[in-house]
Amino acid sequence: MILLELVRTVRMGVKSLLLHKLRAFLTMLGMLFGVASVVAMLAVGEGASKAAQDRIQALGSTNILLRSKKPDVQEQNTSSNVWTAQVYGLTYDDLDRFKHTLPAAELVVPVRETHKEMRVGAEYQASYVLGTTPEYLTVTGMRVREGRWLTDQDDQRRTNVCVLGAFAAENLFPLDNPIGQSVRAGSDRFTVVGVLETLGRASGSVGPPVDECVFVPMSVSRAWFGDTSMKRTGGSMEVESVQLHEIKIRVADPAAVLDTARVVREMLSENHAKQDFTVVVPLELLKEAEAQKLIWNLVLGSIAGISLLVGGIGIMNVMLATVTERTREIGIRRALGAKKKHIVSQFLVETVVLSMTGGLLGVAAGLAGPILIETFAKMPTVALPQHWILSFGVSALVGVVSGLYPAVRAANMDPVEALRHE
Amino acid sequence: MASERLPAGVPIAELVDIHRHYVMGDHVVRALNGINLRIEAGSYTAIMGRSGSGKSTLLNILGCLDRPTSGQYRIGGEDVANLSDGELSEVRGQKIGFIFQSFNLIPQLTVLENLEVPLFYQGRVGAESRAKAEVLARRVGLEGRLEHRPNELSGGQQQRVAIARALMNDPLFLLADEATGNLDSKTEEEILGVLDELQREGVTIVVVTHNAKVAARAQRTVWLKDGVVESVEENLHRESSVAAQEASA
Numbered sequence: 170m171i172l173l174e175l176v177r178t179v180r181m182g183v184k185s186l187l188l189h190k191l192r193a194f195l196t197m198l199g200m201l202f203g204v205a206s207v208v209a210m211l212a213v214g215e216g217a218s219k220a221a222q223d224r225i226q227a228l229g230s231t232n233i234l235l236r237s238k239k240p241d242v243q244e245q246n247t248s249s250n251v252w253t254a255q256v257y258g259l260t261y262d263d264l265d266r267f268k269h270t271l272p273a274a275e276l277v278v279p280v281r282e283t284h285k286e287m288r289v290g291a292e293y294q295a296s297y298v299l300g301t302t303p304e305y306l307t308v309t310g311m312r313v314r315e316g317r318w319l320t321d322q323d324d325q326r327r328t329n330v331c332v333l334g335a336f337a338a339e340n341l342f343p344l345d346n347p348i349g350q351s352v353r354a355g356s357d358r359f360t361v362v363g364v365l366e367t368l369g370r371a372s373g374s375v376g377p378p379v380d381e382c383v384f385v386p387m388s389v390s391r392a393w394f395g396d397t398s399m400k401r402t403g404g405s406m407e408v409e410s411v412q413l414h415e416i417k418i419r420v421a422d423p424a425a426v427l428d429t430a431r432v433v434r435e436m437l438s439e440n441h442a443k444q445d446f447t448v449v450v451p452l453e454l455l456k457e458a459e460a461q462k463l464i465w466n467l468v469l470g471s472i473a474g475i476s477l478l479v480g481g482i483g484i485m486n487v488m489l490a491t492v493t494e495r496t497r498e499i500g501i502r503r504a505l506g507a508k509k510k511h512i513v514s515q516f517l518v519e520t521v522v523l524s525m526t527g528g529l530l531g532v533a534a535g536l537a538g539p540i541l542i543e544t545f546a547k548m549p550t551v552a553l554p555q556h557w558i559l560s561f562g563v564s565a566l567v568g569v570v571s572g573l574y575p576a577v578r579a580a581n582m583d584p585v586e587a588l589r590h591e
Numbered sequence: 592m593a594s595e596r597l598p599a600g601v602p603i604a605e606l607v608d609i610h611r612h613y614v615m616g617d618h619v620v621r622a623l624n625g626i627n628l629r630i631e632a633g634s635y636t637a638i639m640g641r642s643g644s645g646k647s648t649l650l651n652i653l654g655c656l657d658r659p660t661s662g663q664y665r666i667g668g669e670d671v672a673n674l675s676d677g678e679l680s681e682v683r684g685q686k687i688g689f690i691f692q693s694f695n696l697i698p699q700l701t702v703l704e705n706l707e708v709p710l711f712y713q714g715r716v717g718a719e720s721r722a723k724a725e726v727l728a729r730r731v732g733l734e735g736r737l738e739h740r741p742n743e744l745s746g747g748q749q750q751r752v753a754i755a756r757a758l759m760n761d762p763l764f765l766l767a768d769e770a771t772g773n774l775d776s777k778t779e780e781e782i783l784g785v786l787d788e789l790q791r792e793g794v795t796i797v798v799v800t801h802n803a804k805v806a807a808r809a810q811r812t813v814w815l816k817d818g819v820v821e822s823v824e825e826n827l828h829r830e831s832s833v834a835a836q837e838a839s840a
């Protein structure tokens with residue numbers, strides 16, 4: 170019975186709204202745009218934050234990534250002699266210290282980078298040769314596609330073997346299976362023992378793109394390539410000497426990551442006169458990203474609040490006009506037995522129908538928007554159900570809040586006065 | 592359920608020393624100044640008087656749209672002079688039928704929906720209200736118009752709908768304020784015919800009018816002057832005319 174009455178009231182409300190179609194439509198638009206923009210912005214925001222989190226997660230949330238960095242320009246000037254090598258960066262001493270004094274560190278992996286021309290027959294390809302230890306694979310989460318990965322034996326015996334990143338393999342051996350083939354780097358020959366799977370994810374935010382790299386045992390890199398490299402930059406030669414380009418530390422216990430990072434920073438500052446290193450802690454980045462998302466959500470919330478407020482004011486305005494216009498109708502209904510509560514619910518239902526229809530269309534538009542954004546702007550978006558349920562709920566709430574005053578005003582009219590109204 | 596029709600002669604509405612004063616700044620308008628009136632079941636009463644004599648004010652109080660400043664008003668023995676707004680709404684919805692000068696149908700609703708409004712507010716909408724609406728529409732000669740909008744009907748037809756609507760709740764009495772004031776004399780005659788018919792079937796009717804022709808259909812005319820009942824005229828002429836009609840029928 171109550172349900173039937175509600176259905177009746179809603180039908181009556183819809184009929185009354187349809188009395189002024191354009192007005193109802195325009196009022197709804199306010200709500201529609203408010204809700205649509207909120208839903209769309211939330212989806213874009215969620216997408217951006219998820220992309221950032223994926224990127225960071227790819228770095229390994231229990232990793233601490235150290236990289237050598239050329240010190241700032243002023244310091245460089247003093248020693249900027251063409252023939253004296255500029256010495257900077259992480260050292261073997263650092264590596265040993267980390268290995269021996271960081272109890273929480275599960276793995277400590279050094280990486281040396283050398284830029285080399287790799288030759289296969291007459292073909293050649295500029296490539297990064299990374300010298301590293303077998304644990305590298307565990308820390309980065311990369312996988313072997315074919316053949317095998319570097320072993321401790323390779324390192325101890327200084328065997329001239331190499332493993333190719335997925336793209337490096339494609340570039341150097343576009344036609345053949347690379348396993349067992351030989352590659353030349355400068356004057357040294359290396360036998361390909363394995364090919365890695367594509368990492369794909371933008372893990373390159375630290376270091377060179379790994380899919381394009383060639384991996385050799387640490388000892389080999391150190392023995393054959395040395396620490397000093399020459400680079401031609403704009404006419405002058407730059408000579409640098411870097412022992413280790415990167416140290417990757419994996420912490421066993423996720424709860425110990427931040428403390429370990431602090432200790433690592435302290436140790437580095439103690440032993441390095443210049444700021445010739447960077448420390449990237451993915452977990453810290455993750456926390457930052459989360460904080461950023463919170464701020465974004467707050468900003469979004471305020472924008473949403475304002476636009477819904479504007480929509481609500483629009484609805485209230487229209488409903489006040491409607492109530493005045495329909496004063497006589499109110500009088501008639503009161504004469505026919507309507508109580509105040511009936512009049513209140515009649516007008517409330519009208520506003521709620523108005524705002525919820527606007528909200529519903531807004532949700533639809535807000536869900537369609539991100540699909541367009543994704544296909545045309547190539548931005549990732551994530552539409553969470555709680556977002557549009559929330560937006561829809563808020564639109565209903567705005568309807569109730571903005572309809573309440575006009576409805577109560579209608580109900581409080583004196584029936585005799587209302588009936589006399591022209 | 593609907594109020595059963597009382598036997599003729601039983602008082603259904605009783606006004607005792609009713610005052611209705613409007614305070615306008617520092618002076619008081621005494622729109623009603625001690626009205627005593629009794630409406631009996633099955634009676635047909637016309638209220639007349641000069642403009643400003645308090646006719647509409649009286650009708651509003653009879654219809655529980657307004658409350659008297661002082662005095663007693665009993666409907667079917669129950670004192671309604673001091674009821675709350677919600678209780679008065681209930682009394683209107685269950686015991687009173689209104690017919691207005693300007694028809695007062697709700698424009699966005701169909702005839703059927705307009706007819707159902709009084710029962711809707713008593714939670715009695717559904718198959719019952721639909722059936723009842725059909726019966727009453729036939730009774731006022733509007734079968735086949737149930738799905739029309741008020742603006743698709745003539746004035747006379749609209750007033751017929753209004754009469755049917757006033758009967759939907761089986762009221763104790765019908766109240767009409769200048770019910771034919773907006774109609775031409777031919778249509779007026781039709782509407783008055785409908786009221787005559789209803790009265791013959793036992794419906795209690797009170798009309799407010801300026802028109803002697805309208806008042807002539809009633810059994811008695813209550814004359815108001817300055818908010819008091821000046822005189823009550825029994826309408827003997829009518830009795831004979833109705834008797835003549837009945838005789839010829």
Ligand SMILES: Nc1ncnc2c1ncn2[C@@H]1O[C@H](COP(=O)(O)OP(=O)(O)OP(=O)(O)O)[C@@H](O)[C@H]1O
Nearest residue numbers: 613620621622640641642643644645646647648649
């Ligand atoms: N809301 C009000 N406020 C102040 N005075 C009022 C109000 N309603 C009616 N009156 C006064 O009460 C008196 C009676 O008014 P009422 O409307 O009952 O007269 P009436 O007999 O119906 O007149 P008419 O034939 O013109 O309709 C008039 O003097 C009127 O000015």
Ligand SMILES: [Mg+2]
Nearest residue numbers: 646647648768
């Ligand atoms: Mg009047």
